[in-house]
Amino acid sequence: xxxxxxxxxxxxxxxxxxxxxxxxxxxxxxxxxxxxxxxxxxxxxxxxxxxxxxxxxxxxxxxxxxxxxxxxxxxxxxxxxxxxxxxxxxxxxxxxxxxxxxxxxxxxxxxxxxxxxxxxxxxxxxxxxxxxxxxxxxxxxxxxxxxxxxxxxxxxxxxxxxxxxxxxxxxxxxxxxxxxxxxxxxxxxxxxx
Numbered sequence: 716x717x718x719x720x721x722x723x724x725x726x727x728x729x730x731x732x733x734x735x736x737x738x739x740x741x742x743x744x745x746x747x748x749x750x751x752x753x754x755x756x757x758x759x760x761x762x763x764x765x766x767x768x769x770x771x772x773x774x775x776x777x778x779x780x781x782x783x784x785x786x787x788x789x790x791x792x793x794x795x796x797x798x799x800x801x802x803x804x805x806x807x808x809x810x811x812x813x814x815x816x817x818x819x820x821x822x823x824x825x826x827x828x829x830x831x832x833x834x835x836x837x838x839x840x841x842x843x844x845x846x847x848x849x850x851x852x853x854x855x856x857x858x859x860x861x862x863x864x865x866x867x868x869x870x871x872x873x874x875x876x877x878x879x880x881x882x883x884x885x886x887x888x889x890x891x892x893x894x895x896x897x898x899x900x901x902x903x904x905x906x907x908x
Contacts, residue, residue, distance in 0.1 A: 724759075724781035729891050730821050731758055735765045738851055738887040738902045739818060743769060747847065747904070750815025755804050755838075756822030760786030760797060766818075767795040776802035776810065805833045808840040817841075817848045821889070823874075824852040824863040835874050842907040848879075851889060854899040862898075871903050880906045 720728070735743075739762050742748065748771055754763035757775030759782055766773040767790070775797055777783055786799045802810060804822060817838065826834055842848055855867040868884050875881055882904040889900035 719778075721779040721781050724779055724785065727892060728758070729893050730889075732890050732892050733761070735761045736820055736851055736890055738889070738900070739765065739820065739849070742818075742849055742902075742904075747849075748816050750843070750846070751812070752816045752818065753807075753814040753841070754818045754820075755807065756819060757786060757799070758782045758820075760789055760799060762818045762820060763797045763799070764789060764793060764795055766816075767797045768793070771816075774798045774800070774810070774812065774814070776800050776804065776807070778803060805830060805837050807837040810841065813841055813843045813846075815843050815846045817846070819848065819850045819852075821851060821853075821863070823850050824866050827864075831874060839878055839907070844907050846907045847882075848875075848903075848905045848907070850901075850903045850905065851887070852901055852903075853889070854886065854901050856886075856899040866901065868901065871901065871905075875905050878908050880908050882906055 752766040752771045752773045754775040757777045760775045763773040763775035780801050783799050783801050790797045852866045855865040884903045887902045888897035890897045
């Protein structure tokens, strides 16, 4: 199933916290961004904007034209250069560019099995060998109910078993704008073999 999130941007979606996720700020602070950075499923662009503010060439893509319009406005307001585009995460090679670092905050967990496999193939076609994909997704520790699919560590390892090396999967909190406690999540660091 592929979702249309454009209507969510008529308001403020639950994941739009107006700043980078703390887990991705920690990735940046640890010096793990390198080369050209892609923020896939970027929403209003906070992670691409963070990378640009640190001096990296940054690209942000999202299927929602409304989200990309907001991201472009933020870049203008902050006097930052980011290449924001409406694009399909299931066809990243269509961007005509390859990347050294990819940040995914809450995209992987929206896909059912078949689109998830297509997404991983799409990433493989755009992440440079030796490049790193960072994924922030709902953990299977989150009780069943409203929201996206809960993801287990074995599911992550299985999805990236061919052509990737899963370097780490750590428990973190995904900040949201409807709860001060956030959501239990995984951050995975996965290298393109």
